[in-house]
Amino acid sequence: MEFSTTKEVLRVAVQRTLGIADKKTTIPILSYILLKTEGEKLKIVATDREISLISRYVVSAKKEGSILVPARKFFEMIRELPDDEIWCHVEENGQVKLKAGRVTYRLMGLKESEFPNILEVEDLTLYPIRVAVLLGLIKKTVFSASTDDLRPSMNGVFFEVEESVNGMRLKMVATDGHRMAIACSDPEEHGGMTLAKGAIIPRRGIMEIRRLLEDLNGSDMINMGFDKGMVVLKTEEVTMKVGLIDSEFPDYKRVIPSDKGIPIRLEREQLLRTLKRMSVMSSDRYTGVVLNLHDNMMVFSSVNPDVGEASEELEVEYEGEEVRVGYNVRYLVDAVEVVEEEGVLFEVRTGFRPGVIRCVGSDHYASYIMPLRI
Numbered sequence: 001m002e003f004s005t006t007k008e009v010l011r012v013a014v015q016r017t018l019g020i021a022d023k024k025t026t027i028p029i030l031s032y033i034l035l036k037t038e039g040e041k042l043k044i045v046a047t048d049r050e051i052s053l054i055s056r057y058v059v060s061a062k063k064e065g066s067i068l069v070p071a072r073k074f075f076e077m078i079r080e081l082p083d084d085e086i087w088c089h090v091e092e093n094g095q096v097k098l099k100a101g102r103v104t105y106r107l108m109g110l111k112e113s114e115f116p117n118i119l120e121v122e123d124l125t126l127y128p129i130r131v132a133v134l135l136g137l138i139k140k141t142v143f144s145a146s147t148d149d150l151r152p153s154m155n156g157v158f159f160e161v162e163e164s165v166n167g168m169r170l171k172m173v174a175t176d177g178h179r180m181a182i183a184c185s186d187p188e189e190h191g192g193m194t195l196a197k198g199a200i201i202p203r204r205g206i207m208e209i210r211r212l213l214e215d216l217n218g219s220d221m222i223n224m225g226f227d228k229g230m231v232v233l234k235t236e237e238v239t240m241k242v243g244l245i246d247s248e249f250p251d252y253k254r255v256i257p258s259d260k261g262i263p264i265r266l267e268r269e270q271l272l273r274t275l276k277r278m279s280v281m282s283s284d285r286y287t288g289v290v291l292n293l294h295d296n297m298m299v300f301s302s303v304n305p306d307v308g309e310a311s312e313e314l315e316v317e318y319e320g321e322e323v324r325v326g327y328n329v330r331y332l333v334d335a336v337e338v339v340e341e342e343g344v345l346f347e348v349r350t351g352f353r354p355g356v357i358r359c360v361g362s363d364h365y366a367s368y369i370m371p372l373r374i
Helices: 007-015 071-080 131-139 203-214 268-279 329-337
Strands: 002-006 032-038 041-047 051-058 060-063 065-070 085-090 095-100 103-108 127-130 156-164 167-175 179-184 199-202 221-227 230-234 238-243 262-267 288-294 297-304 308-315 323-328 343-348 355-359 365-369
Touching: 002 007, 007 041, 007 051, 007 071, 007 085, 032 071, 051 203, 065 071, 071 095, 071 103, 127 131, 131 167, 131 179, 131 203, 131 221, 156 203, 179 329, 199 203, 199 238, 203 230, 203 238, 262 268, 268 288, 268 297, 268 308, 268 329, 268 343, 288 329, 323 329, 329 355, 329 365
Parallel strands: none
Antiparallel strands: 002 060, 002 085, 032 041, 032 065, 041 051, 051 238, 085 095, 095 103, 127 221, 156 167, 156 199, 167 179, 179 365, 221 230, 230 238, 262 343, 288 297, 288 323, 297 308, 343 355, 355 365
16 A cells, blocks of 8 residues: 655544544554555544544555554654655555655554454435534533433433424433533524434544534535434545444433523623632532522622632622522533523522523523532
8 A cells, every 4th residue: 555645634634533543442453543545545444333433535546555553653653744745655564654754654554354344334314414503512512411321321412303383403412410401403404304213422422523523614514314323424525423322311301490580691701701710719529609699789609618719799680589599610611601692591590490591582502500509
């Protein structure tokens, strides 16, 4: 096998595989990636058996062939080469030679036969989704997914196609039992997708999908479909397959409060700055912030015996009895940071009922946060 290409093309191509191949594994071969020349294209494959990535890039191929190389070490070599054209040549003994300018690297490769056989996607209906839409849904939900291995049904993001008043739309939901985030697309953005029942995409798989989407242009389209326990995303260059969690997602609609609570309208940037000031008091043992509502004021306070105290007052439109409630300040920061609109609606409830962060004038996003006992 022999080909040449620019450093940037090869660097980006290999870097995309690191989230999959560059992980601790009991199967050493999974830390390798497959390089294979097919005509004028270089095919790169990475897998950890749960997530697979197949990419193709236009190169100047001199000789067809294939080789397995350790992903991390191969990437480090590419990164340190000068910004010249890179030549890659596989010698008869399986040694890979990388050369750019006056710099040459050599490393031992393995035969393709030692790598798992990753099948191409065939006979699967895929639906066009705008990159920015799918990426936005992920950003607004993934932070709420559980990391507790004892609760596998919550260790991912629930994806479904929902019928709304204005038509079908895409929806993502994530929860860890203490908070829950829900995000929806506009009806015209659902790409005609149909999905008989929802699917749980594992958290790690969602993060790899997010990295892929962040490399693409937001206005571009990506094709997406579900089949045989996996979700598939495909562009002209890249195909990603992620195994789904075989479990039943909790009935999230049961925990959505039916009442509106006490609505407090705030400016996103002002609220976010206040919450971050309060979070300075946080530690591993204490992450609370207490909110007091009275006399058209919202008073934030955080008292950590191990660190110190912080407080800040915001003027708000509020009438009624005094309300005092506590939340995990980091949860509030996560919920507000992903809001793209300038206005935030913070619904506060008394008793042990969730507070809700919404976008003003939109029903496309909501984050539900259970209060702390204070």
